[in-house]
């Protein structure tokens with residue numbers, strides 16, 4: 223317990239986790255009273271796995287009609303969402319679905335979340351960026367196939383805006399899935415690169431939300447139902463456990479995708495991280511990562527990974543106890559406190575390197591001349607910058623970006 227906590231915890235409506243649980247879904251959808259669904263996925267799942275066919279026919283046997291949209295793509299854009307909206311409204315010919323099922327990584331889940339908003343009205347998704355207004359989105363089931371984003375537990379959909387090459391967020395607690403169904407078996411086909419990028423994304427969510435602004439200091443701007451509201455004793459339970467699970471299983475899942483214990487461990491790590499950051503929120507790693515992605519167009523997980531060690535280093539004064547606890551999880555218990563605080567960012571950077579991800583911004587494809595714009599763009603994501611728990615956020619971001627470029631950590 224922390225007596226100052228102001229808990230505003232928003233999990234998905236139901237959370238189901240276990241090997242083989244995907245087979246329960248048709249009966250559950252029937253019990254929810256839903257009868258006409260849209261399943262949003264991509265061609266990999268529609269053409270190279272039996273999961274889509276199996277679901278559609280098992281649901282049909284229970285009287286649930288499902289249309290399949292298999293045009294999902296990595297990092298979906300607002301244009302893709304608008305095209306899918308029009309195509310699916312034509313397909314349903316005026317009779318709208320009463321639920322949406324998302325099958326895939328964070329990209330398909332985010333596209334499906336956006337479609338829950340746009341299908342009922344046919345309006346472009348850009349109309350909902352910043353505020354979804356009074357519209358009630360269609361209810362949704364999210365079935366993640368990567369262990370990474372935790373989007374099945376969060377209030378947001380992240381889409382690329384092709385007009386200015388940045389990512390925009392459609393965000394509201396009403397967009398959280400009614401059902402998050404996590405069947406670790408669905409992640410067994412993830413190739414190593416996707417496993418690594420998604421895994422480090424989960425690790426970043428866990429650590430960043432563990433160390434973020436406290437709930438009592440978080441600026442909710444008077445919102446009665448904030449999507450993110452700072453860390454609390456409740457979010458920190460999930461953050462700690464997720465951090466521990468990622469340290470135990472992330473590299474094993476990357477090295478051997480057939481390691482079922484590692485796959486299951488990362489399925490838990492990913493949703494626990496989602497339950498932490500999905501209410502606590504994030505800060506500097508994601509703020510800088512969005513700016514890095516704007517320049518390099520590299521994967522979400524890898525842009526987080528390259529920033530993470532340098533952000534941890536910047537928190538050694540304000541999040542000392544948590545970093546020492548993380549040091550113990552990393553097996554660094556024996557040295558002096560200062561030695562452990564030096565070693566934690568280095569250990570994390572070594573881990574990033576072993577996942578095949580560059581460990582500084584220069585190797586990541588950023589030019590030194592990009593740094594001022596990168597810092598400016600990172601600071602411009604104010605919802606993240608305002609949650610970074612240091613006294614001078616602007617100076618800290620500037621130092622973090624320069625250190626990340628040159629590969630400089632306080633411990634050497």
Ligand SMILES: NC(=O)c1ccc[n+]([C@@H]2O[C@H](COP(=O)([O-])OP(=O)(O)OC[C@H]3O[C@@H](n4cnc5c(N)ncnc54)[C@H](O)[C@@H]3O)[C@@H](O)[C@H]2O)c1
Nearest residue numbers: 296297327328329367368371373376378380408411412522
């Ligand atoms: N809404 C949120 O809260 C949130 C949070 C973090 C990230 N995101 C978004 O999520 C996206 C990244 O998601 P991701 O890391 O899950 O990857 P992804 O969904 O972009 O998938 C990457 C690739 O892996 C493939 N893939 C996924 N699962 C597979 C499986 N089991 N077997 C084989 N191939 C598989 C996909 O088909 C795709 O080609 C980014 O667009 C990011 O912005 C959203």
